[in-house]
Amino acid sequence: xxxxxxxxxxxxxxxxxxxxxxxxxxxxxxxxxxxxxxxxxxxxxxxxxxxxxxxxxxxxxxxxxxxxxxxxxxxxxxxxxxxxxxxxxxxxxxxxxxxxxxxxxxxxxxxxxxxxxxxxxxxxxxxxxxxxxxxxxxxxxxxxxxxxxxxxxxxxxxxxxxxxxxxxxxxxxxxxxxxxxxxxxxxxxxxxxxxxxxxxxxxxxxxxxxxxxxxxxxxxxxxxxxxxxxxxxxxxxxxxxxxxxxxxxxxxxxxxxxxxxxxxxxxxxxxxxxxxxxxxxxxxxxx
Numbered sequence: 001x002x003x004x005x006x007x008x009x010x011x012x013x014x015x016x017x018x019x020x021x022x023x024x025x026x027x028x029x030x031x032x033x034x035x036x037x038x039x040x041x042x043x044x045x046x047x048x049x050x051x052x053x054x055x056x057x058x059x060x061x062x063x064x065x066x067x068x069x070x071x072x073x074x075x076x077x078x079x080x081x082x083x084x085x086x087x088x089x090x091x092x093x094x095x096x097x098x099x100x101x102x103x104x105x106x107x108x109x110x111x112x113x114x115x116x117x118x119x120x121x122x123x124x125x126x127x128x129x130x131x132x133x134x135x136x137x138x139x140x141x142x143x144x145x146x147x148x149x150x151x152x153x154x155x156x157x158x159x160x161x162x163x164x165x166x167x168x169x170x171x172x173x174x175x176x177x178x179x180x181x182x183x184x185x186x187x188x189x190x191x192x193x194x195x196x197x198x199x200x201x202x203x204x205x206x207x208x209x210x211x212x213x214x215x216x217x218x219x220x221x222x223x224x225x226x227x228x229x230x231x232x233x234x235x236x237x238x239x240x241x242x243x244x245x246x247x248x249x250x251x252x253x254x255x256x257x258x259x260x261x262x263x264x265x266x267x268x269x270x271x272x273x274x275x276x277x278x279x280x281x282x283x284x285x286x287x
Contacts, residue, residue, distance in 0.1 A: 001084060006107045009083055010114030019118055023144035026075050029115055030060065033082055037075065039064040050088060051078040058082050069144050073112050080111035106174065113149040123157040131162050131248040132212065133233045147235070151244060152176040161254050163188060163220075165245040170194050170204055184254045187222045195219045200245045203236040212246075217255075220247060228255040 017028040030037050035051075035058035043049070048070060049062040060078045062071050081088055086104040122143070129135035133151075140150035148166060152174070155164035161180040165188060166173050175188040194201040197219050203209045212231040218224040220232070229250040236243045249255075 001086070001104075001107060003107060003110055006080070006084060006111045007114055010080070010111045011119060013079070013083060014115060014118040014120075019121065022121055022142055023072070024116065024118060024121070026072050026115065029079055030075065033058060033079060035060055035079070035082065037062070039071070041065060049074040049078055051081055069140075069146055072116060072144055073146060073149060076112035076115040077108045079115065080108035084108065084111060101173070109149070110152075113145070113153050116145045116149060117143050117153040119157060122153060126154050126157050127159045129154075131158065131160060131231075131246065133235060133244075133246050136164075136246065148244065151246065155246070160248065160252050161186065162246065162248040165200070165220075165243075165247065167194055167200060167204075167243040167245065169241050170201075170243075180254065186217075186224070186254065188220060189222045194243065198245075199232040200234050200236075200243050203234040204241075204243050209234050212248075214250065217249070226255040226257060 013029060013032060017032050019025060019028060027037065038059060038061045040061050041064040043061075043063040043065065045065070047063055048066060049060065051058060051060045053059070060075060060082075062074050062078075064071075066074070080086070084107065086108060089102040089105055117139075122139070125139060125142075126135075129139065136151045136154050137147055139145075139154065140147045143150065151164040152166070153176075155162050155176040155178055158178045159180070161178055161184065163175055163177045163181055163186070165175045170193055172188065172190055172192050172194070175190065177186065177188070194204060198215060199209050199213045212233040214229050215232050217226070217228040217230050220230060231248050231250055233246045234243060
């Protein structure tokens with residue numbers, strides 16, 4: 001299964017549940033699956049929850065000691081395991097870590113973000129918001145979701161070219177890009193070190209970085225030859241060694257593609273009026 005298939009499944013569930021309020025009522029998703037939700041107060045701080053099946057019925061257990069936004073994400077993440085039929089691999093790492101995170105767990109995170117921030121309700125608000133970390137944080141509070149999940153969705157649905165990057169231990173773990181960035185082949189390479197000269201690299205090193213700063217687009221974008229300047233805004237969390245990066249183009253548009261070099265023959269002859277006579281290059285140019 002790939003990310004696109006997970007998103008389609010999540011949107012199908014969201015359509016059936018048809019949330020109309022913000023924040024969405026996640027219990028409606030649970031009811032759609034005829035699952036049983038249990039809040040447990042005897043779970044440790046690194047145990048957000050799990051799900052299991054018994055007698056043909058699904059059960060979702062969630063840590064009652066977690067913050068509400070964390071509980072909501074856990075519920076939707078466990079629903080992903082149920083709907084997508086993906087085996088849980090929670091024991092590999094702490095819940096907050098993306099270092100060597102199994103691909104199926106990342107797919108479940110994508111599914112959960114789709115449910116918490118459903119396209120129909122979230123996109124209009126995202127498109128109306130400035131591409132700034134403050135916008136992401138306000139939407140996260142409004143939808144009762146984490147900044148990480150909201151930033152990922154924000155970039156994925158926004159009309160303007162932008163990207164949201166999650167890095168951990170100084171390496172890029174996940175990047176969400178708007179459709180316009182994808183269509184423009186603006187690629188951010190996964191698993192690379194934070195780019196040298198980026199604001200994110202400086203923030204992780206302990207430097208105070210207030211507000212967006214300008215960086216050359218090719219600092220972040222792989223094999224990028226179209227020039228342009230990115231605005232880079234960062235939040236770094238030393239307790240987890242995680243860095244959240246929001247990228248957008250300075251003027252809201254990607255630079256145009258460079259035209260291919262004109263062929264030598266055309267350059268020498270120039271563009272001549274069509275008069276019905278075929279003109280051949282000199283013998284030295286003939287092939």
